[in-house]
Amino acid sequence: MRKIIAVVDDEEKIREIIKSFLHNEGYEVLEAEDGKEAIELADQQAIDLMLLDIMMPNMDGLQALREIRLINRKLPVIMLTAKSEEIDKLLGLEMGADDYMTKPFSMRELAARMRAVLRRSAPDVEAAEVDEIIKRGDIEINLNTYEAFINGETLNLTPTEYKILVTLAQKPGRVYSRLQLLDISMGEAFANYERSIDTHVSNLRKKVEKDPAHPEYIHTVYGMGYRFGDKK
Known part of the structure; x- marks a missing residue:
């Protein structure tokens, strides 16, 4: 069964690039463009992993992650952001993110991080x-x-x-x-x-x-x- 990945980013071009790559890697992809839509996906869809951007309008990724963790503590989440400050990494980890990637990143690195998160989220x-x-x-x-x-x-x-x-x-x-x-x-x-x-x-x-x-x-x-x- 194909893993379902939620890609949450307000930039359509970025979503399309990631979506195309993940499709080629054998994943099924769901999309959202802000934090509120991310929460709806986490609540209504069976998702294996979420890629969640931090800087978004309406509701940013950190706010969304806080709400998502109230709904589903086990959903693996990788934060995506253009920021590189250490404080953002710590905030994401404290709220329950499983990993953190700073834009721009290579698709190969993204795939490796995703495999690692999915592997450790599976029962031993x-x-x-x-x-x-x-x-x-x-x-x-x-x-x-x-x-x-x-x-x-x-x-x-x-x-x-x-x-x-x-x-x-x-x-x-x-x-x-x-x-x-x-x-x-x-x-x-x-x-x-x-x-x-x-x-x-x-x-x-x-x-x-x-x-x-x-x-x-x-x-x-x-x-x-x-x-x-x-x-x-």
Whole structure:
């Protein structure tokens, strides 16, 4: 079955270029020209991944992403923008974006980023065959259904947050460097974005910790990386 990609950009020419390329790559493409239409697509269509521009009229991509995450926490989203400031990247990541690309970009790079995001948003079948359920304290992760819970309540995690949680929870006590977590959750192509892991971990802590400033589960090992507490 062909993957369905939503391309959201107010510039028709850009949408047409991306659409033509993605069609040749075997994807089905849906289009929207502003944030409001993006929200409607996320709410009404079965989408595998959204390419979401930031600078748009009526409602920009960051506002749209905030609303989309209330509708669908699991929809993979790659932000597109002409801006290159670090603050825009951090804002997008904090709101739940899975990746960020600055215009202009090559179609080959876009395809590689999309494959990486789609790959890490899919359930880990091999891991599911080994251990279907991971239980750590009040956290439970079902590797078959690609779901995580805390005290029986569903954790609304982005694909990257889910990958980080699974990686750390599978081996409590083991320290993972930022680069290792980046490679596992986002792929080696993102080596230059090592510090973005800090943002994803911070977002994850807000969802799983009673007091994110004093975490029980996800510990920082200063100068090294992160580890999962020894929760049974």
